[in-house]
Amino acid sequence: MILYFSATGNCAFAAKRIAEKIGDEAVSLLPKFRENDHTALRSEKPWVVVAPVYVAEMPRLVRDWLRATPLTGSRDIFFVFTCASEMSCSGYFARQLAEEKGMVYHGSASVKMPTNYPIFFTVKEDYECRRLVEEAIPVIDKAAEIISLNGVIPEKKPSKAILGCTIPVNDLYYKYFVKAKDFYATDACIGCGKCTTVCPCVNVRLENGRPVWGENCTHCMACLSSCPKEAIEYRGKTEGKRRYHFPKPERGVQSKTMHEETERSGHMKVVLAGAFGHLGADILRELVARGYEVVATGRTIRRPKDCEGGYDAVAADMQDPASLRGLCEGADVVISTVGLTKASAEVSCYDVDYQGNMNLLEEARRAGVKQFAYVSVLKADGNPSVPMLDAKAKFEEKLKTSGLGWVIFRPSGYFYDIAKVFMPMIEKGKVTLLGDKAVHCNVVDTPDFAAFIVEHMNDKGKLYNVGGKETWSYEELARMFFAAAGKEPKISRAPVWLFDVLAWVNKKKKNGKEAIIRFSKWTLTEEMVGDTVVGDASFAEYIKNCYKK
Numbered sequence: 001m002i003l004y005f006s007a008t009g010n011c012a013f014a015a016k017r018i019a020e021k022i023g024d025e026a027v028s029l030l031p032k033f034r035e036n037d038h039t040a041l042r043s044e045k046p047w048v049v050v051a052p053v054y055v056a057e058m059p060r061l062v063r064d065w066l067r068a069t070p071l072t073g074s075r076d077i078f079f080v081f082t083c084a085s086e087m088s089c090s091g092y093f094a095r096q097l098a099e100e101k102g103m104v105y106h107g108s109a110s111v112k113m114p115t116n117y118p119i120f121f122t123v124k125e126d127y128e129c130r131r132l133v134e135e136a137i138p139v140i141d142k143a144a145e146i147i148s149l150n151g152v153i154p155e156k157k158p159s160k161a162i163l164g165c166t167i168p169v170n171d172l173y174y175k176y177f178v179k180a181k182d183f184y185a186t187d188a189c190i191g192c193g194k195c196t197t198v199c200p201c202v203n204v205r206l207e208n209g210r211p212v213w214g215e216n217c218t219h220c221m222a223c224l225s226s227c228p229k230e231a232i233e234y235r236g237k238t239e240g241k242r243r244y245h246f247p248k249p250e251r252g253v254q255s256k257t258m259h260e261e262t263e264r265s266g267h268m269k270v271v272l273a274g275a276f277g278h279l280g281a282d283i284l285r286e287l288v289a290r291g292y293e294v295v296a297t298g299r300t301i302r303r304p305k306d307c308e309g310g311y312d313a314v315a316a317d318m319q320d321p322a323s324l325r326g327l328c329e330g331a332d333v334v335i336s337t338v339g340l341t342k343a344s345a346e347v348s349c350y351d352v353d354y355q356g357n358m359n360l361l362e363e364a365r366r367a368g369v370k371q372f373a374y375v376s377v378l379k380a381d382g383n384p385s386v387p388m389l390d391a392k393a394k395f396e397e398k399l400k401t402s403g404l405g406w407v408i409f410r411p412s413g414y415f416y417d418i419a420k421v422f423m424p425m426i427e428k429g430k431v432t433l434l435g436d437k438a439v440h441c442n443v444v445d446t447p448d449f450a451a452f453i454v455e456h457m458n459d460k461g462k463l464y465n466v467g468g469k470e471t472w473s474y475e476e477l478a479r480m481f482f483a484a485a486g487k488e489p490k491i492s493r494a495p496v497w498l499f500d501v502l503a504w505v506n507k508k509k510k511n512g513k514e515a516i517i518r519f520s521k522w523t524l525t526e527e528m529v530g531d532t533v534v535g536d537a538s539f540a541e542y543i544k545n546c547y548k549k
């Protein structure tokens, strides 16, 4: 497992590149720092720590986190330090730390990259930064090769004289210089809040729409360098000076070479809205596994299993445009799975599916995002009297004319959704289907669909009607569920008008169930077969597995 901390992108780039080369996962430590999370991690593959150099050593927050967090499984550990000149004593102290943890130290790589510290150094011009990044690539790749062979990275040991002065200088530096009191925001600040989300020490908060700094700073430069408006200054030190971030926080300013490189390494930023639902979590896993930089957002943060790190999680309410401010800064693509999935008396699908996505689209446009991928539903434009379809169809139309690149995915339905509908009926011993007509569906498994979405999220002006490889009638499905549960099939059919009555009754009750009933009626009486067949998962097998202990 590759653990990395990156304030301004260099280490993120190196870590993701190594992950891609050696086929391992890169996990950002930012959320762990922010949440003071020291839960033990496990990896059977060697550990790789990628961190910047701060005052000739590993950053203290990385060192302290490693000390306090059990790393189980493999006992092998490598370090990769990105730095502006050299890693200096970082390897020396990394060896000590590895030994303290009873691990086998496999050396440290020193990767020279652009400086990110405008308070004391001059950030080089773009073309020079580019050259430095390009020169760093073979060094990163060499380290990756040694890691993949479980070898030892050769390193230059610091002299006794360097070591002798580093320790006191580092101490004095942290004690007297590492302070946040001189940070301030200029009038260019738009109150987007980006600076509050990138701080590993949770040291920046917004007050009256402006950032305010606390006392727990490590001078990482994430806040100053991530501001899309370059509105953050460090009094007397940074005014009029260049900042560094890789890639640049604003869109459209990367050079072609840099952009090509970031694309090649998968270093593309994706904002995923609706990230913590069933499909959202699968898309999130897919994006993280493929090495994208991801901002995962939803109303409440619920980190999915098997995807603990490697992305930023931001709580945001799609219905509240203020909570979306800054969410899409620097993003290349926005993916939205946002839609109402439960009955609600408070909000309608027009509030969520339509207005929520409109708010997100507006924020994406404001941030200069070029591409928006939307997960809708099959035949969304098929019946305007079904609010859950109509709200989606209306948003689709707005998206198509928004001026952003767009791709729309219309799934037929999901394995787990059908199982959720059928299993309680099987439990009760009787399945009731709607109407006399045999209708069919080819639902898709969400991991397959998630992979398809990620592969096609950059397609321009495309609409995919997505389904799985097997098409079954609802009656066939009911029989398969009964067989898997080891029960005699008992299937009855209710008249279609019954759902109209139910919808009417619930409309009167104003309990929010009317929209769900109308949508269920629609899906149970319409052919739901997508012509873009995705994935190899068998729904028949899935049903059998639902009843395996």
Ligand SMILES: Cc1cc2nc3c(=O)[nH]c(=O)nc-3n(C[C@H](O)[C@H](O)[C@H](O)COP(=O)(O)O)c2cc1C
Binding pocket: 005, 006, 007, 008, 009, 010, 011, 012, 051, 052, 053, 054, 055, 056, 057, 082, 083, 084, 085, 086, 087, 088, 113, 114, 115, 116, 117, 218, 219, 220, 221
């Ligand atoms: C507080 C601070 C101290 C730094 N000290 C050193 C140093 O002693 N030697 C060095 O070569 N680079 C130093 N740097 C530069 C960073 O290590 C370098 O730019 C690194 O690649 C940044 O990584 P990141 O973009 O992943 O945050 C320092 C940067 C900061 C912010």
Ligand code: SF4
Binding pocket: 185, 188, 189, 190, 191, 192, 193, 194, 195, 196, 209, 210, 211, 226, 227, 228, 229, 230, 231, 232, 326
């Ligand atoms: S990132 Fe910049 S613009 Fe956004 S709130 Fe912070 S200082 Fe203001």
Ligand code: SF4
Binding pocket: 180, 198, 199, 200, 201, 202, 203, 204, 213, 216, 217, 218, 219, 220, 221, 222, 223, 224
């Ligand atoms: S407040 Fe300090 S620690 Fe937080 S992002 Fe800014 S420089 Fe880094």
